[in-house]
Amino acid sequence: MKARMLATHVALPVLAIAAVSAQAHAADFDWMKFKGKTVTFLANNNPVSQALLTFKADFEKLTGMTLKVDGYQEQQMRQRLVTVMNANSDEVDVFMTLPSREGEQFAAAGWYADLTAMAKSEVAKDYEPAGLSQALLKAATFGGKLTSMPMNLEGPIFYYRTDIFKKCGLEAPKTIKDVEAAAEKIKACDSAVTPFVSRGLKPAVAYTFSNMLHNIGGSYIANGKSNLCSAKAKEALDTYSRLLRDFGPPGVVNYSFQQISALYRSGRAAMAFESSNELRTVTEGGARLKDTGLLPFPAGEAGQVPTTIGWGMAVSSHSKQPDAAWYFVQWATSPEVQKKMALQGIAPPRPSVAKDPEYRKWIDEEPVRKEWQAALDVLATKGSSEVGYPIVANPESREFIGQAVQDLILKQKPIDQACADADKALDALIAQK
Amino acid sequence: MSDAAATLTQDRQKLEMSALSAPAVIFTVAMIAFPVVYTIWLGFQTFSSTGKQSFAGLANYSKLISDYEFWHGLWVTVALFVLSLVLQLVFGVWLALVLFHAKRLPGIVRSLFISPFMMPPVVAGMMWLVILDPSLGAANYILQSFGLPPSDWLASPTWVIPTVALIDSWQWTPYVALIVLGGLQSLPPSVYEAAQIDGASPFKTFQRITLPLLLPTIVTAAILRSVDLLRFFDIIYITTQGGPGNASNTLNIYGFRVGFEFFNIGYASALMLTLTAIVFGAVLAFNRLRGAVAWS
Structure with a gap:
């Protein structure tokens, strides 16, 4: 797991080289180089792409290119991508990708164009590739190849009601044990509210459970084998499922x-x-804006190891115009566009944008936004991109993690059987070439 | 014109007609045949998680035999099929009788009753997902207001199949009713007049005359619904995605996930061809039944 741990203070040579090379090429850079071309963008219709595509006309004006958007919901977008890529089709030039989920798989399948060279040779003066989150760039680098550029930074965080905590005489939780104690107290103090909620849907569980597992000190793999039956992992499974089942x-x-x-x-x-990412949905224009507190998920025995991921923009290896496609990727992940997206509540993957005065003004308007940014700062510096097993079959591994958690929530199996069944299935996945 | 010349002209006309219609026929056959043949070919391939493809022979089909998820998916598919079909046929016939005898504003009454099946299944699924939400939904609110205990509905491994069957039946019972209504309207009035003269009660009339005469129509409705029910997908995908656990994981949902989430297109093709064979088998069985219950 340590190999996948992200830390922005760990400098990466990839982008440092890119930054130096970029300055050498910036003078020759011309946004109008591919004027008249059409770039097709396969987008996941989520808040990140919605915020980006608000500025679609700006891209077309700047480059003289036409941007054709092929937008779907997340699952449907992947289906479309699988079909296109399996057919070796050049229909898609740029697509959205989650490196933490499918990065290993798509990289092994050869679906990503290598952006390392493009990030060196075709970069505008103000692009500042070194200003992008080094942690997210590292998470998108497979076999030494940079496969996507980060669009945002996100991860699960802890939302709590300050008014209910005050009413029940509670302090903001510092540890996972505090969360359990708070849930117990809220259950007795205010029976009208659900004390605690997180993801229970099978394929969605890994996103939040991974944070719990890492905070407690567990790991998914040890000595090449699935490790869900280790003491720490069992503690994480038990705690996560108990919180959801009882509270x-x-x-x-x-x-x-x-x-x-x-x-x-x-x-x-x-x-x-x-x-x-749910900040806006949860708080804006409603009562939660004023009575919500935000934190990274409270610490376990291993401290705080938050889950940090981000959507990336990749160029298809089958694109017949990867250079033009790269211009779109570069524009979409540029400081100027990411600042505009940040003002719409999309957490920027650039520390410089997070310090921008206009963005700071928006953040400072509400205490909850300040706490949100503080939590994101922790995610950026301490985060792990490990959501599910760090193997090619990552999406499938999430199913078995979710199954083990659901077995415990629904009391369908004792913990030893739930983790053993999951380990057996996951060992088979790990063994897959 | 001699007979020989006339025959020659007729043959030529036939040839010309065949030539003119050939492109459309070839196109239609190709559109049907290509996906089927391609899927059969894919069923003999294996795809690694990275999309690497190789010939697998019958390996995908032999894997089915030892795959617990396949047998579980088959059980879920059959359970949903039987439960939904029974509900839809029973309530469909009842609704058809109600509509047949509706005297006041029959047009409005019919439009109102048949409206659910005009709704896209995704919309119906979303609507029921909200109604059946154990915390926020109206269903539990209504139960509790009558002093009844709340239910977990779609989140309960025990109740998820009956709940999905109820949602599907809510949507498709009017469709069955519409077919049966057409059958009712075509029944000969003379038989009913004779029954009335003989003093048959309404129940006896239904039992001895209406139901037997309607059977071919009911079996036709069963065939049409069977094809859809064995391929159950949209409502489950929207409401449970096969869960909780794998309690509502039908063969179709399982095949979809294997193909498009885990990228094992070869095994997914084998699963789907097996499901197609099951659908064909069911249709053939119902067709035989229809032949057996047809009026002489």
Whole structure:
């Protein structure tokens, strides 16, 4: 796991080289170089792409290119991508990708164009590739090849109701044990609210559970074998499922971000462990803007090891115009565009944007936004991109993690059997070439 | 014109007609045949997680036999099929009788009752997901207001199959009713007049006359619904994604995930071809039944 740990203070040579080379080429850079071409962008229709595409006309004006957007919901976008890439089709030039989920798989399949050279040879003066989160760039580098450029920074964070905590005489939790104690107290103090909610839907569990596992000090793999039956991993499975079973809403096994946000925003949950991306959905224009506190998920025995991921923009290896496609990627991940996106609540993957006066003004308008930014700073510096098993079959591994958690929430298996069944299936996945 | 010349002209006309329609026929056959043949070919391939492809022979089909998820998916598919079909046929016939005898504003009554099946399944799934939410949904609110205990509905491994069957039946019972209504309207009135003269009660009339005469129509409705029910996908995908656990993981959902989430297109093709064979088998069985219950 340590190999996948992200830390922005660990400098990466990749972008440092790129930064030096970029200055050498910046003088020759011409945004109009590919005027008249059409770039096709396969987008996941989520808040990140929605914020980006608000400025689509700016890109077309700047470059003289036409941007054709092929937008779908996340699952449908992947289906489309699988079909296109398996057919070796050049229909898609640029696509959105989650390196933490499919990075290993897509890189091994050869679906990503190598951006390392493009980031060196075709860079505008103000692009500042070295200003992008080194942690996210590292997470998008496979076999020494840079496969995507980060669009945002996100991870699960801890939302809690300051008014309910005050009413029940509680302090903001510092540890996982504090969370459990708070849930117990809230259950007795205010029976109208759900004390704690997080993801229970099978494929969605790994996103939040990984943070719990790492905070407690567990790991997914040890000595090349699945490690869910280790003492630490069993503690994480037990704690996560117990919190949801004893203090979560009925039907939590079908809960993903939509249900969690709806429950919390409506005032019916006291604590929610959900994505930083949900800030706007949960707080803006509603009562939660004033009574929500935000933290990185409280520490376990191993301290705080938050999950930090981000959507990236990749160029298809089958694109017939990777250079033009790179211009779009570069524009979309430039400081100027990322600042505009940040003002729409998309956490910037550039520390410089996070310090921008205009962005700071937006942050300083509300205490909850300040706490959100403080939590994101912790994610950026201490985060791990390990969501599920760091193997090619990562998406499938998430199923078995989710199954083990659901088995415990629903009391369908004792913990030893749940983790053993999961380990058996996961060992088979790890062994896959 | 001699007979020989006339025959020659007719043959030529036939040839010309065949030539003119050939492109459309070839196109249609190709559109049907290509996906089927391609899927059969994919079923003999294996794809690694990275998309690398190689010939696998019958390995995908032999894997089915020892795959617990396949047998579980088959069980879930059959359970949903049987439960939903029974509900839809029973309530479909009942609804058809109600609509047949509706005297006041029959047009409005029919439009109102058949409206659910005009709704896209995704919309129906989203609507029921909200209604059945154990915390925020109206269903539990109504139960509790009558002093009844709340249910976990779609989040309960025990209740998820009956709940999904109820959602599907809510949507598709009117469709069955519409087919049965057409059958009711075509029944000969003379048989009913004879029954009335003989003093048959309404129940006996239904049991001895209406139901037997309607059977071919009911079996036709069963065939049409069977094809959809065995391929159950959209409502489950929207509401549970096969969960909780794998409690509602039908063969179709399982095949979809294997293909598009885990990228094992070869095994997914084998799964889907097996499901297609099951659908064909069911249709053939119902067709035989329809032949057996047809009026002489």
